[in-house]
Amino acid sequence: MKETKRLQEIPLAGIRKVFEKAKKLEAQGKKIIHLEIGRPDFDTPAPIKAEAIQALKDGFVHYTSNYGMDELREVVAEKLRQENNLDYGAAEVIITAGASMGIAAAILGLVEVGDEVLIPAPAYPAYRKQVKLAGATPIEVPLELLDDFRINIEELERKYSQNTKMLIINTPHNPTGTLLDSENLKEIAEFVRSRDIMVLSDECYENITFGNNTHHSIAEFPGMKENSVVVNSTSKSFSMTGWRIGFLASSQAVIDSVIKVPQNISICPTSFAQSGAIKAYREGKQLIRGMLEVFAKRKEIVVNTLERIPDFGYVEPGGALYVFPEVTKTGLSSQEFSDYLLEEAGIAVTPGDDFGEAGRGFIRIAFTCCTEDLKEAMVKLEEAVRILN
Ligand SMILES: Cc1ncc(COP(=O)(O)O)c(C=O)c1O
Structure with missing residues (x-):
């Protein structure tokens, strides 16, 4: 079998190497x-699970509309109005198989072969891979630790060219945990509108924020509906990653066009999972309070540890599930440091360069294991760095 050129362009994720090594050690x-x-x-x-179970019992097992269930589209439009100050009608929402299908629909639907897509990076790796699959060119716009990983408009301007078609932003951010504040979003909105490009705004960590940080969408700014595609999902916000339900919201013209992507790839998202998602968007916020408190505590545990490691530079995350410290002062590369941690301390982390060139010299710590294990890992991490010195 000969791999297609298209797939040769997108190597398997470096995280797999960590995962496979970890599995061997576990064996x-x-x-x-x-x-x-x-x-x-x-x-x-x-209660979300109960809703999906009931739907299955009721025989709700057939295709839904390509756009998703009408009731869920209504509920999402209402959520966008109430929680995000965004004015979309149900007809301007497509229910997708996770944020992933929304991202694919936006990229395949709005980016031509040969176009360029600006991706502030480090970034979720699927953005650049999906852009390559679409035959376009991902252009990294570096995010700097010293800048708190905010998007620098001058950098955007430097990387912009006549071929730029889209900018992809993500807030709260994987892998840095940064939340874009209104001021930064406003500047980005001006940049996007003045050049008449599209912004794809991935807001899938929206519910996971810490302290006084609140999530804002770039689509809030005047006139941005025409220039933005908002994607979101139930995956992280309600701990429903396996359910594969998300949505895309945009202007009617974009919806009418990009629907052809999910229509011809996945037909529709899973019917009974959509029933569960209705419950999630109606009542889910009360149901995840406990989870959010735990994530906030875990974030503190990681940050308090990093604070004691002088070799590490980091920014305290405002949201999402990650901290992204710089490890260059240890003298090791991202991959070497990740290997060292795995072999010497039994801790698996993701090398920062998995998230693009700009992640070189960093690692991503996800606080997604149980709190007791996280505490143990932080003690071992501190010790492992001390031994290196
Ligand atoms: C930034 C970002 N966007 C999208 C996704 C995929 O989300 P979904 O499960 O909704 O497809 C992830 C998953 O890790 C992510 O980190």
Whole structure:
């Protein structure tokens, strides 16, 4: 079998190497604490599960509309109005198989072969891979630790060219945990509108924020509906990664066009999972309070440890499930440091360069294992860095 050129362009994720090494060590009987997994470790709240179970019992097992269930589209439009100050009608929402299908629909639907897509990076790796699959060119716009990983407009301007078609932003951010504030979003909105490009805004960590940080969407700004595609999902917000339900919201013209992507690839999202998602968007916020408190505590545990390691630079995350410290002062590369942690301390993390060139010299710590294991891992991490010195 000869792999297609298209797939040769997108190597398997480096995280797989960590995962495979970790599995080997586990097979030898070694305890590995997994801080590389990018998903909540909680069960989906019971009332959401009950809704999907009932739908199955009721025989709700056939295709739904390509756009998703009308009731769910209504509920999502209402959620966008109430929680996000965004004015979309149900007809301007497509229910997708996770945020992933929304991202694919936006990229395949709006980016031509040969176009360029600006991706502030480090970034969720699927963005650049999906852009390549679409025959377009991902252009990294570096995010700097010293800048608190905010998007620098001058950098955007430097990387912009006549071929730029889209900018992809993500807030709260994987892997840095940064939340884009209104001021930064406003500047980005001006940049996007003045050049008449599209912004794809991935807001899938929206519910996971810490302290006084609140999530804002770039689509809030005047006139941005025409220039933005908002994607979101139940995956992280309600611990429903396996359910594969998300949504895309945009102007009617975009919806009418990009629907052809999910229509011809996945037809529709899973019917009974959509029933569960209705419950999640109606009542889910009350149901995840406990989970959010645990994530906030775990974030503190990681940050308090990093604070004691002078070799590490980091930014305290405002949301999402990650901290992204710089490890260059240890003298090791991201991969070497990740290997060292795995072999010497039994801790699996993701090398930062998995998230693009700009992640070189960093690691991503996901606080998605149980709190006791996380505490143990942080003691071992501190010790492992001390031994290196
Ligand atoms: C930034 C970001 N976007 C999208 C996804 C995929 O989300 P979904 O499960 O909704 O497809 C992930 C998963 O890790 C992510 O981190």
